Every structure is written in structure tokens, then in C-alpha cells.
Amino acid sequence: MPTTTAAAMGAAQRRVAGPSLARRLEANPFTWLVPVAVMLGVFYLYPILDVFRLGMTNASLVGSDERYTIVTLQAMFENPALLDILKTTAVFTIASVVGQQVFGLAIALLVVRGERRKLKGMVALRTVVLVAWVIPGIANGLIWQMLFSEAPFGAINSVLRMMHVSPVAWLSDPNIAMLSAVISNVWRGTAFSMIVFYAALKAIDPTLYEAASVDGAGHLQKLRFITLPQLRAAILVNSILVTIQTLNTFDAIISLTGGGPGRATEVLSLFTFNTVFRNYDLAGGSVLSVLMLVISLVLALFYASFMPRREVSE
Amino acid sequence: MMRLRLVTALLASAAAFVAVSAHADNLVTKDRVGPADAPKSFTLRLTNDGPTSTDPVWAEGYQKLFSEFIQRHPGWRIDLERMSDNIGQEQARMLEQAKSGNGPDCAAVDSFVLALFKGANVLKPLDEYFTKEEVADLFPFIREGITGPDGKIYAWWWNTDLRVLYRNKEIVPDAPKDWAELKAAALASKEKGGEGVLFNGGRWEGTTFDWLANFWAQGGKLVDDKGKPIFAEGENREKFLKAVNYFKDLVDSGAAPKRVATIVNYDEFNAAAAAGTAALFIGGNWQYGQLKNTLEPEEFPKWTFSEIPGPTADQRSTGTGGWTFGAFSNDPEKVAMCAAVVKEIYAGPGNALQQQLPTAAALYGKYDVFKTEANETFAKALVNGQARPGVPIYPEISNQIQIMMGDVLSGTKTPEAALDAANTAVQAAFARL
Numbered sequence: 001m002p003t004t005t006a007a008a009m010g011a012a013q014r015r016v017a018g019p020s021l022a023r024r025l026e027a028n029p030f031t032w033l034v035p036v037a038v039m040l041g042v043f044y045l046y047p048i049l050d051v052f053r054l055g056m057t058n059a060s061l062v063g064s065d066e067r068y069t070i071v072t073l074q075a076m077f078e079n080p081a082l083l084d085i086l087k088t089t090a091v092f093t094i095a096s097v098v099g100q101q102v103f104g105l106a107i108a109l110l111v112v113r114g115e116r117r118k119l120k121g122m123v124a125l126r127t128v129v130l131v132a133w134v135i136p137g138i139a140n141g142l143i144w145q146m147l148f149s150e151a152p153f154g155a156i157n158s159v160l161r162m163m164h165v166s167p168v169a170w171l172s173d174p175n176i177a178m179l180s181a182v183i184s185n186v187w188r189g190t191a192f193s194m195i196v197f198y199a200a201l202k203a204i205d206p207t208l209y210e211a212a213s214v215d216g217a218g219h220l221q222k223l224r225f226i227t228l229p230q231l232r233a234a235i236l237v238n239s240i241l242v243t244i245q246t247l248n249t250f251d252a253i254i255s256l257t258g259g260g261p262g263r264a265t266e267v268l269s270l271f272t273f274n275t276v277f278r279n280y281d282l283a284g285g286s287v288l289s290v291l292m293l294v295i296s297l298v299l300a301l302f303y304a305s306f307m308p309r310r311e312v313s314e
Numbered sequence: 315m316m317r318l319r320l321v322t323a324l325l326a327s328a329a330a331f332v333a334v335s336a337h338a339d340n341l342v343t344k345d346r347v348g349p350a351d352a353p354k355s356f357t358l359r360l361t362n363d364g365p366t367s368t369d370p371v372w373a374e375g376y377q378k379l380f381s382e383f384i385q386r387h388p389g390w391r392i393d394l395e396r397m398s399d400n401i402g403q404e405q406a407r408m409l410e411q412a413k414s415g416n417g418p419d420c421a422a423v424d425s426f427v428l429a430l431f432k433g434a435n436v437l438k439p440l441d442e443y444f445t446k447e448e449v450a451d452l453f454p455f456i457r458e459g460i461t462g463p464d465g466k467i468y469a470w471w472w473n474t475d476l477r478v479l480y481r482n483k484e485i486v487p488d489a490p491k492d493w494a495e496l497k498a499a500a501l502a503s504k505e506k507g508g509e510g511v512l513f514n515g516g517r518w519e520g521t522t523f524d525w526l527a528n529f530w531a532q533g534g535k536l537v538d539d540k541g542k543p544i545f546a547e548g549e550n551r552e553k554f555l556k557a558v559n560y561f562k563d564l565v566d567s568g569a570a571p572k573r574v575a576t577i578v579n580y581d582e583f584n585a586a587a588a589a590g591t592a593a594l595f596i597g598g599n600w601q602y603g604q605l606k607n608t609l610e611p612e613e614f615p616k617w618t619f620s621e622i623p624g625p626t627a628d629q630r631s632t633g634t635g636g637w638t639f640g641a642f643s644n645d646p647e648k649v650a651m652c653a654a655v656v657k658e659i660y661a662g663p664g665n666a667l668q669q670q671l672p673t674a675a676a677l678y679g680k681y682d683v684f685k686t687e688a689n690e691t692f693a694k695a696l697v698n699g700q701a702r703p704g705v706p707i708y709p710e711i712s713n714q715i716q717i718m719m720g721d722v723l724s725g726t727k728t729p730e731a732a733l734d735a736a737n738t739a740v741q742a743a744f745a746r747l
Contacts, residue, residue, distance in 0.1 A: 058746070062434060075742060075746055079739070082740075139316060149576075150571070150576060151509075153590070169573075171573075172572045172575040258516055260575065260717075260720040261517075262718075262720035262727070279743065280409070302576060
């Protein structure tokens with residue numbers, strides 16, 4: 001066989017065999033995703049799957065003979081308190097999401113407007129609002145508990161008395177206690193919404209407002225026909241994040257009202273916490289955790305369905 | 315030459331002193347007692363009652379006690395772990411860790427959940443480390459609490475507490491003896507600018523525990539001998555409703571402010587006493603010392619305490635709690651060290667340091683701090699002491715009583731409807747145990 005023919009055959013074989021395994025693994029994007037997938041799987045997916053598994057057992061922190069059963073599932077959904085707790089959760093979540101968005105947008109508009117006019121103190125204003133966001137939930141609850149205290153020396157009621165206004169049963173009246181819980185949660189969460197809206201407002205093309213001014217549009221018309229439509233994606237993303245965050249909030253409530261009086265402010269996350277850490281019912285708490293996951297997913301998908309789609313030309 | 319020798323001796327003494335001091339200081343650190351390179355060690359999980367206490371006097375006292383202890387036990391090191399103030403969550407976590415074999419070797423176990431730890435079979439018997447005389451000297455409810463169904467002791471209950479009625483003698487000169495007298499005294503105190511009587515009524519364990527005295531004083535039982543909830547059946551139901559209606563009447567009549575439904579901390583009573591707005595409150599025996607530290611020197615002598623009034627003058631009860639130590643280790647040497655920590659540091663010296671009531675009668679005569687009039691009165695009141703039932707369903711019973719109290723005091727539900735709702739929830743939980 002001539003040398004040239006042998007060389008040609010060798011080259012052909014290498015082409016058939018392709019690059020080495022290391023080269024092929026290196027070229028495959030999944031190789032680079034494996035570490036992340038393993039991390040997510042171990043630290044996120046496995047706990048979720050374990051919660052699903054525990055929900056199908058009678059696991060308890062007290063008992064020892066763990067077995068698979070649907071009795072826990074049945075017991076949790078037949079619990080007469082669950083419906084009231086879901087209603088309380090809905091009221092708390094809706095009021096908090098709306099409140100945080102409205103106040104967040106208002107403060108963001110104020111800051112952006114102030115910056116356009118080159119007013120001093122805008123950075124300080126942003127910082128002051130952000131301070132509330134970095135306060136831990138438990139501390140937030142304790143701060144508001146002192147403010148809402150109905151003792152003769154309670155902060156807000158003392159001011160009301162000085163103004164000759166009757167003191168308010170901020171925490172002992174079941175209806176007002178929910179309002180108090182919402183106020184404390186909105187106070188803490190508004191900063192997050194403000195950041196999201198502030199970033200989105202900065203991204204709006206100023207020529208839109210210039211054109212609107214030329215057309216004689218007023219402030220409210222600019223807000224309605226330019227700002228809000230341009231903020232649509234930010235509002236929806238913010239809604240998803242704030243809703244999930246609020247659904248998971250229990251630290252601020254546990255330190256503010258403990259869920260009381262009665263069950264007036266006991267939201268689903270607090271009910272779940274109490275089920276596991278006070279009643280030692282691991283299986284029951286797992287069922288409730290799965291319920292929280294499902295509610296969060298459904299709401300996220302609902303919001304996502306309103307997200308603006310990208311144009312084909314893009 | 316003489317001077318040189320003297321200087322050398324002084325320098326050597328100073329160096330030795332510094333070395334010894336440094337050695338003593340190093341014996342107790344934030345997370346360790348004893349030399350870091352000790353051949354043997356065990357983990358000890360504590361609450362605020364230890365060398366890392368937030369109370370500087372307690373911290374200093376325990377550092378000394380632990381330092382002396384470890385010098386009596388050469389070759390050992392204690393690895394300290396500290397629980398947060400969220401005791402319920404900490405104890406639940408520790409139970410789960412102990413069940414899976416990852417618990418500490420020795421730990422503080424709240425007497426309130428001791429039955430759960432005993433039921434989970436995670437505690438090691440401590441009989442061989444305590445004499446029969448020492449066990450016999452414990453108060454009956456303490457002995458019963460630490461004893462398992464096999465007659466062995468599974469923990470050592472080293473301190474206890476009880477609830478009493480505090481009053482400002484200037485405003486309420488005589489101790490109310492029954493419910494009617496307390497209501498009258500509270501209403502009279504309001505006329506002098508006070509809030510009336512204060513008690514725990516929010517969503518926390520203190521609400522259940524403090525109120526149960528009124529149920530127990532009538533002879534009410536939460537569970538039967540087998541641990542089944544019976545508080546809503548027969549005579550117990552009547553007694554339960556009578557005790558709930560008593561609290562409701564205090565609020566409805568104005569003898570207690572509506573805000574009691576929000577009180578979830580004994581510190582609120584101290585604050586009200588300091589602000590001069592409260593003349594009566596139901597609190598713990600440990601608050602006597604706190605009041606002494608909180609109130610102005612001329613204000614403290616105005617305060618005193620008496621037993622919690624019952625429905626009649628001769629029907630009295632009070633809730634008793636406290637802390638125990640239990641061993642989880644499979645190593646007998648570590649279990650022995652755990653028992654030694656309790657005997658040498660906590661049962662006696664620890665009680666005296668923190669002025670927390672001992673659980674054995676002999677200790678009251680041993681330490682001067684317990685010979686004060688106040689502590690002798692507390693000790694006598696322990697005769698009517700009642701511990702919470704050591705059954706797995708108790709946490710749910712307590713949870714439902716807290717919810718019921720909030721619903722009743724805020725007027726959301728009638729006592730009957732609230733009791734029925736509580737009983738339904740408790741029975742459903744009991745069926746799943």
C-alpha cells in the first residue's frame with residue numbers, strides 16, 4: 001500500500017472516530033451545567049421531593065414508627081381551621097402586595113422626579129426607605145409591637161391621646177390586628193418595590209415624555225399612557241416576587257401578634273410553622289408546605305401569563 | 315546580688331501569676347470549657363443559664379462554677395452549644411436531632427417537653443449517679459416528671475418556678491383570696507388610675523399555663539390516666555367553662571384591659587409596674603427579683619405577692635415549670651459527666667446564683683438566698699404546684715387554649731363555641747398520634 005493511501009485512511013478513521021472524549025465533553029454544554037444541576041438537585045430539589053414524601057407519611061417529631069399513609073393529607077384538608085387560615089392569608093397577601101406596589105411606585109416616582117429636578121436629598125431618601133428593607137422580620141415585628149402597644153405608654157396611642165383622639169385597639173381587635181399586620185409588612189416591603197420601579201422608571205425613554213409634552217399631555221395622562229404601560233413587565237415581575245415573599249412571611253407576624261387574637265392573623269406560613277414546631281407534626285407541616293408551593297406556583301403562572309411577549313422581529 | 319535574686323523572684327512570680335490567670339481565663343471561652351487539647355470531650359447544649367448568659371452576674375458566676383468543675387475533672391473538655399430564645403423551636407429541633415443520633419451529649423431540656431423526650435426513648439437513665447435519698451428529697455411532681463414508665467429517672471429537674479399574684483400594697487392593701495375579691499380589687503385599682511389586673515392572654519404558652527391554675531384549682535383534669543384529652547367532657551367541661559368565663563368577665567367588666575389578649579411576655583408586667591399603670595398582675599416568682607432591679611428603690615417595697623386566687627379561698631393552684639438536664643450520649647463516661655455537671659454546677663450552686671427555686675427540700679436550708687421571706691413564701695406555695703401533663707397531646711391542647719382565649723377575650727366566639735372548636739381540633743390531633 002502506498003504511503004499516501006495509508007495516511008489518507010488514517011485521517012479518514014480519525015474523522016469517523018471524531019474528537020477525543022474529553023474534547024466532546026468539553027464541547028457539550030450539559031457538561032458545564034452538571035455542577036449547577038447537582039448543587040440545585042442536592043440543596044433545592046431533594047428537600048422539595050422529601051417534603052412531598054413526608055407529606056405522604058405520618059412522620060412526627062415525637063413518634064418513631066414512620067409509615068406511608070394518606071391520613072395526614074386527609075386530616076390537613078379536613079381541618080376546619082384551614083379555610084379561615086386561607087382567607088386570612090389571602091387578605092394579608094392581597095393587601096400587602098397592593099400596598100407595597102402602590103407605595104413603592106409612589107416613592108420611586110418621587111425620587112425620579114426629584115433627580116430630574118436635581119433636588120438635594122434624593123439619595124438620602126432612597127437610603128432611608130431601604131433601611132426598612134434590611135431590618136430582619138422578627139425585629140420588624142418587635143418594632144411595630146412597641147408602636148402598636150395598647151398599654152397606656154404605647155407609642156402611637158400615646159400620640160393619639162395627646163391629640164385627644166381615642167386610642168385604637170391595634171392588636172386586640174381581630175379586624176384591626178390584620179390591618180396592623182399589613183401595615184408592618186408594607187412598611188418593610190415597600191423598599192423592594194421601590195428599587196424595582198426605580199430601575200424600570202430610569203429605563204423609560206425620555207423622548208416619550210418629551211413627545212407627550214409636545215402633544216399637550218398632563219401629568220396624569222403621562223402616568224396613565226406612558227409610565228404604567230412601560231412599567232407593565234416590572235409590575236408583573238414585582239407582583240410575582242412580592243406575592244411569594246408575602247406568602248412566606250411569618251417571622252414578622254409571629255413577633256407582632258403570634259397569629260392572634262385567636263386566629264385573626266394566623267397566615268398559612270405561620271400555621272405551617274406552628275404545625276411542625278409547636279405540634280411536632282412533621283407530616284402535617286409537609287402537606288401545608290406543599291400547599292404553599294402549589295399556591296405560589298399557580299399565582300406565579302397566573303402573573304406570568306400577563307407578561308408582554310417579545311415581538312417576532314426581535 | 316540579693317537585689318538581682320529578688321527581682322528575678324518577683325518576675326518569676328508575676329510570670330507564674332499571669333500564666334495561671336491566663337490559664338484560668340482560657341478554661342472558659344465562648345464555646346468551650348477546659349483545655350482545647352483535652353483527650354476527652356462532650357457537648358453541652360445550654361440556654362441562657364450558663365457561662366454565656368446575657369446576664370453579666372449569671373455569666374460571671376457560671377464561668378467560675380464551670381472553671382472549678384473542669385479543674386476537678388482533668389482530661390475533659392466541654393464543648394458548649396447555646397440555644398436561642400425560641401425555646402419551643404430549639405427543643406423541637408433537638409428532639410429531631412436526638413432521634414436521628416445527632417443530638418448533643420448532654421442538654422437542658424424544658425420540663426414542659428420532657429415527656430416528649432422520654433416518650434421518644436432518646437434519654438439515658440441517670441439512676442446510678444443520684445442516691446435514693448437525693449431522689450426521695452425531690453418534690454413529688456418533680457420526681458414524677460423525671461421518672462419513666464420503667465421507674466428509672468431519665469433527667470434531673472434542677473430548678474422550678476411558680477405563678478403568683480403581684481400587687482402594689484399602696485393601691486391593693488389586702489391580698490385577694492378568691493376570684494370575686496380579685497375582680498373587686500382590680501376595679502378599685504382602676505379608680506386610682508390603674509389598668510386593672512394584667513395577665514397573659516396572647517398566642518403563647520404563658521397564656522395557657524397561667525390560666526390553667528384556675529381550672530386546676532377546681533380539680534379539673536386536661537387528660538385521663540392514658541393521656542386522652544377529657545377537658546371538654548362531663549364535670550371537666552363545667553370547670554373549664556367556669557374558668558374561661560372568669561377571665562371573660564374580668565375583661566368584659568373592665569377589671570382587666572382588653573389588651574391582655576395581646577400580652578405574650580412577662581416583661582410587659584414589669585414595664586407596666588415601672589410605668590405605674592399596673593397595681594395587680596399574675597406573674598412568675600422570678601419577677602420578684604426583676605422588679606427589685608427595675609423599680610426605683612422607693613417603689614419596690616410597695617410591691618408584694620400572694621397565691622393566685624381560686625374560685626373560693628380554699629381552692630388554690632399554681633402552674634410549676636422549670637428546667638431539667640438530660641443525657642443523649644451512648645458513651646457511659648459522657649453520661650456520667652452530664653450527671654456531674656448537674657450535681658456540681660446546677661442543682662444547688664446554680665439555683666443560688668440565679669435565685670431560682672430548687673426542686674429538693676434540703677437545698678432550701680443549705681443556701682442563705684432561699685432563707686429570705688420571699689423565697690420561703692414561694693417554697694410554701696409550691697405545695698399547690700401543678701405541672702403540665704407530660705403527654706404528647708399537651709402542646710396541641712395548649713395551642714387550642716391560646717386560640718380559644720383570644721377568641722373569647724376579643725368577643726369573636728362564645729366560651730362554649732370556642733371550647734367546642736378547641737376540643738374538636740384536639741381530638742382530631744389525638745386520633746393521629
